Amino acid sequence: MRSLDTIEWGVEHGSMTTTTITAPAVAPTRGIPHGISFWMIATVFLTQMAFCAVPTPLYAIYQQRDGFPTLVLTVIFVVYAVGVMLSLYLAGHLSDRLGRRRIILASLALNLVAAVLFLVWNDVAGLIVARFICGLGIGILTATATAHIAELGVAAGRSPLRSGIVSTFANLGGIGIGPLVAGVMATFIVQPLVAPYVLFAVLFIAEGLVVLFVPETVEQSAERFAYRPQRIAVPAAARGAYIAAAAAAFGAFAVFGTFTGLSSTFLVGLLGVRSHLLGGVVPFLVFMAAALAQIVTVRMAIRAQMMLALTAAVFGFAGLALGALAASLVLFLIGCGLAGAGVGIVFRASLGTVAGLADAARRGEALAGIFLVAYAGMTIPPLLTAAALTVWQVATVVVVIAVLMAALVVGSGWRMLREA
Missing domain, CATH: 1.20.1250.20 (MFS general substrate transporter like domains)
Incomplete structure (x- = not known):
């Protein structure tokens, strides 16, 4: 198991390298093979990161429709980051105890709720709530998905360097792809404030069903779990x-x-x-x-x-x-x-x-x-x-x-x- 509290890094000859990660000590699974699961979790990671940035080119449409000032638009964006920070502090490390798969499913559920809110409650108050919930989902996702990809990669015989590259692209590349997808849909589709959220809601449901069959890489402990927030030092x-x-x-x-x-x-x-x-x-x-x-x-x-x-x-x-x-x-x-x-x-x-x-x-x-x-x-x-x-x-x-x-x-x- 690779703990989020003890992610190991190294500095060797002036360059950053990750230390060797041992294969997860879990029982064999009858689900999706580790090699395919590696790419499935990377896809889930990318999809959710893309979703968090989907509203970017749509803000102008909301602003033109409702007439709110730029400062309100910025509050709608910023509340997402507040949700991420809160989630990181309170729950970003819980997959070490509860399992990677369970936390990734929770993040999919939160972002599905956010997508539905964007569809049914899209005034200023609804946008703020949806963005905050999206932030909560991303906060528990990032470290969990990164660790899961690394662990699945080791089990499938992939190098830590390759896993790191895939995680990097899924994270930052996903945030870049989301606005581009929304911008294209807003330009060429009649309902720009509906179609992107329907697309991602469908993806989240499908991905949730797939994640159910992805191997767990955290060995469940019989010890009683005493919750604490993420420590900072x-x-x-x-x-x-x-x-x-x-x-x-x-x-x-x-x-x-x-x-x-x-x-x-x-x-x-x-x-x-x-x-x-x-x-x-x-x-x-x-x-x-x-x-x-x-x-x-x-x-x-x-x-x-x-x-x-x-x-x-x-x-x-x-x-x-x-x-x-x-x-x-x-x-x-x-x-x-x-x-x-x-x-x-x-x-x-x-x-x-x-x-x-x-x-x-x-x-x-x-x-x-x-x-x-x-x-x-x-x-x-x-x-x-x-x-x-x-x-x-x-x-x-x-x-x-x-x-x-x-x-x-x-x-x-x-x-x-x-x-x-």
Whole structure:
């Protein structure tokens, strides 16, 4: 069994590697073979991550229909991150005791409820509740699905590196695919606020039936289970490096959150573009670039990774600022892609830094703290950005955001390099 509290990482010759994971000590199953189950859980992971970002290009439709301000739209987005943080803290580690399959089924059920709410209760209050429930589902899913994929991969004879690449793409790539799917459906289908949620509701039901037959990789303990929330620990001997890594994670998710929650607002305000398809393309570029950059650089030394990441981030934020000032869609999109690639690598480096700082017994607790700080980056910066949009022009806000985020990401990344 691979415990979420003791996920083992290693730092070898300056690059991040995962330690060997032993095969799950569970009885053979008559269900789906481990090799096929590996891809099924990866698909379930990707589908749910895609669903969490489906509303991104649809926010403009809700806003135009109901007439609520950008600040309310941002609250609808931010409440999702609050749900993720709460779920991570209260239940993100429970699959170590209750089993991976059971928690993944619970996440599917929560996201199915969210999809139904989007269909039947789609005013502002309903959107807030649906987004919060979706956040609860994603909070219990991410670590559980990542561990399940790794364990199924070992049982099927796959390398930990390959499992990590698949998990990375399912996570970040899924968040990128969701808005693109919704943007395409909003552009070419008559009922854009119905069809995407029906599609994902059907997928969740089908996937739930499949997960019932996927092998469990956690050996059930006969010991009585005493519940406690996820513990969080900061390595006392390396607080400076930990704070730098936390700041980098916060900055990375601030980029993700701001351009996921407000991409349509930026496109309309900067370029006068009211394309739902482009509203899905912007977050697709950011998250897909982040996923692919993490995958491509996985074997690079950490110093080389960070130098590449910081360079990409600087040029990306510069492209965003220039695109805003020149009202250039091409520059804006290039900036999104480069910034996404840069902060994607920085975020992974922050996890690797913390994993290398913490003792093995406290590593899961240290990483939990980083994830909570990261998701805080999806709450405060987007809210401040939305508030700024009520006072300043969109171009001014984008330039200021680009400068501040560049300073945060580059400053924290450079501090991590110095502390490494």
